[in-house]
Amino acid sequence: MGDTNWLNDDEMAAWQAFLMAGALLDRRIEEQLKADSGLSHLQYEVLVRLSAAPDDELRMSELAGAVITTKSGLTYQITQLEKAGLVRRRTCAADVRGVYAVLTDAGRARLERAAPGHVEVVRAHLIDVLSEDQVRALKDGLGEVVRRLGGG
Incomplete structure (x- = not known):
């Protein structure tokens, strides 16, 4: 344990707040999406990514990376969405x-139909409780974490 750079009190509090906030916000989003649209949070994110892609389609491997x-x-989620008629699969000719x-x-x-309620939850429980400076710091700080982990 000699060389471990342990978290100080502020760092530990930041880490724990990050974990708790993420879990609580995800729970609220999951509840809202299930109630309003019958979608899970992951299924919603799949539909968002597809809607933003050229021709409303993405290769499955690329989509898996995009939704982490x-x-x-x-594959399981796409099967569920396909059964509901919300997506379809297409093979690549090449x-x-x-x-x-x-x-x-x-x-x-x-x-x-799901997006307005989703945005309301994100706004009410994250964006609107922070100042503009805090939102900017969150964006910059977490953006750097994502970049360093290879996600963006």
Whole structure:
């Protein structure tokens, strides 16, 4: 234990606040999305990513990276979304191993219904409780963490 650079009180408090805030906010988002649209938070993020992609489609491996989940975890979610008619799969003509997830019209409609409530929860429980300087510091600090971890 000699060379360990332990967290000081402020650093430990920041770490614990980060964990608690993330868990509590995720719980509120999950509850809101389930109640308003029948979607999980991950399913909502899948639909968001597809809606922002060219032609409303992304290769499954790229989509898994974008929503930070495993390929098998994403396959399960896409199967559920496909059963609900919100996405469909398309094979890649140039690479038979390549599979794309494609947003359907029903998926776009579900996303459009879910988005206002989602934004209200994020705004009420994160954005509006912070000052502009705190929002900027959060964006900059967590953005740096994401960059260093290779996520952006």
